[in-house]
Amino acid sequence: MTKKATPSPEAIKAWARLMRVSRQLMESAEDALKESSLPPLAWYDVLHELAEAGEGGLRPFQLIERTLFAQYNISRLLARLEADGLIEKLPVADDGRGQTIRISAKGREMRRQMWAVYGRSITELVDAKLSADELTMVSALLGRLRHPPVVDW
Amino acid sequence: MTKKATPSPEAIKAWARLMRVSRQLMESAEDALKESSLPPLAWYDVLHELAEAGEGGLRPFQLIERTLFAQYNISRLLARLEADGLIEKLPVADDGRGQTIRISAKGREMRRQMWAVYGRSITELVDAKLSADELTMVSALLGRLRHPPVVDW
DNA sequence: AGGCAATAGATGCAATTGCATCAAGCTTGA
DNA sequence: TCAAGCTTGATGCAATTGCATCTATTGCCT
Numbered sequence: 001m002t003k004k005a006t007p008s009p010e011a012i013k014a015w016a017r018l019m020r021v022s023r024q025l026m027e028s029a030e031d032a033l034k035e036s037s038l039p040p041l042a043w044y045d046v047l048h049e050l051a052e053a054g055e056g057g058l059r060p061f062q063l064i065e066r067t068l069f070a071q072y073n074i075s076r077l078l079a080r081l082e083a084d085g086l087i088e089k090l091p092v093a094d095d096g097r098g099q100t101i102r103i104s105a106k107g108r109e110m111r112r113q114m115w116a117v118y119g120r121s122i123t124e125l126v127d128a129k130l131s132a133d134e135l136t137m138v139s140a141l142l143g144r145l146r147h148p149p150v151v152d153w
Numbered sequence: 154m155t156k157k158a159t160p161s162p163e164a165i166k167a168w169a170r171l172m173r174v175s176r177q178l179m180e181s182a183e184d185a186l187k188e189s190s191l192p193p194l195a196w197y198d199v200l201h202e203l204a205e206a207g208e209g210g211l212r213p214f215q216l217i218e219r220t221l222f223a224q225y226n227i228s229r230l231l232a233r234l235e236a237d238g239l240i241e242k243l244p245v246a247d248d249g250r251g252q253t254i255r256i257s258a259k260g261r262e263m264r265r266q267m268w269a270v271y272g273r274s275i276t277e278l279v280d281a282k283l284s285a286d287e288l289t290m291v292s293a294l295l296g297r298l299r300h301p302p303v304v305d306w
Numbered sequence: 307a308g309g310c311a312a313t314a315g316a317t318g319c320a321a322t323t324g325c326a327t328c329a330a331g332c333t334t335g336a
Numbered sequence: 337t338c339a340a341g342c343t344t345g346a347t348g349c350a351a352t353t354g355c356a357t358c359t360a361t362t363g364c365c366t
Contacts (some may be wrong), residue, residue: 005273005276006272013292014288017291018175059344059346065274098331098345103317127344130297135164135166141294145178145283146174213316225355229317229352229353252314
């Protein structure tokens with residue numbers, strides 16, 4: 001008798017839900033930003049990390065670790081953010097290859113504006129639908145699906 | 154005193170987990186397909202719907218409802234699938250605008266091959282990490298996050 | 307019938323993504 | 337010390353996505 005490698009029905013359903021719900025929610029949030037003429041979510045992710053990093057800033061490769069974006073993606077995203085004056089690129093003293101990315105005042109302001117809209121989306125899409133306990137449960141379960149190299153999120 | 158519209162910490166965490174985990178899992182699955190020189194997941198989604206629909210096929214707008222892809226996206230995806238001989242486009246008798254999309258034998262075979270890899274990913278990424286009960290719980294909780302116009306999935 | 311809004315699908319063009327590769331600067335080991 | 341290899345970040349080019357718009361029908365209303 002040969003081994004059946006097909007996933008369980010429960011796994012298939014959970015996978016399908018995960019893919020669909022996440023896409024749907026992400027789109028809703030993106031739409032809300034667009035309606036407010038704000039940049040896409042990816043910008044928020046980066047501005048958020050940079051804001052948390054403070055004055056010391058972050059190196060691009062650190063942003064890659066934190067956001068899970070591809071290297072070329074970050075490279076170009078940073079170029080756009082810089083063109084919009086939301087970040088500054090500074091040379092690094094002890095590594096001639098690298099740069100340090102620091103959020104600018106304008107960048108902080110943009111992050112604030114985006115959060116006003118983004119946060120509202122989260123409230124409506126998530127907070128309004130599940131209780132705190134249920135949300136904690138979701139986080140715990142999803143946390144177990146993370147891939148090995150988990151940092152801390 | 155003004156109302157603070159910020160979502161709860163639980164909601165923020167659940168949102169973050171959802172976005173990150175779903176992206177990570179999706180990428181893993183895509184990578185597995187690429188390693189096997191198979192087409193991207195989007196192709197699977199469409200082939201899957203068409204296979205379930207059987208000989209009667211589906212209209213493009215029905216695929217849009219089922220897969221949540223944008224209209225122009227489906228339009229072009231179908232063009233690529235047709236170019237690869239995985240589907241057929243047939244005229245519709247009672248609606249001169251429309252077409253019916255039917256999966257071809259080659260399309261069924263491709264779906265089968267993709268499932269061999271995709272299913273394995275789901276097994277490894279999901280089945281191996283959570284019990285059936287936990288998966289059912291995940292599905293139930295995520296289900297509550299779906300947007301109103303839910304069909305049946 | 308005749309016009310007018312709505313629906314189904316395609317498409318031109320700009321922006322973004324993905325892939326592969328590159329250049330420049332570090333690091334290490336013989 | 338210096339060549340080989342690794343890391344950091346950028347970039348040319350092709351494929352895909354997003355947006356806006358277009359064409360062809362169809363359905364509806366008078």
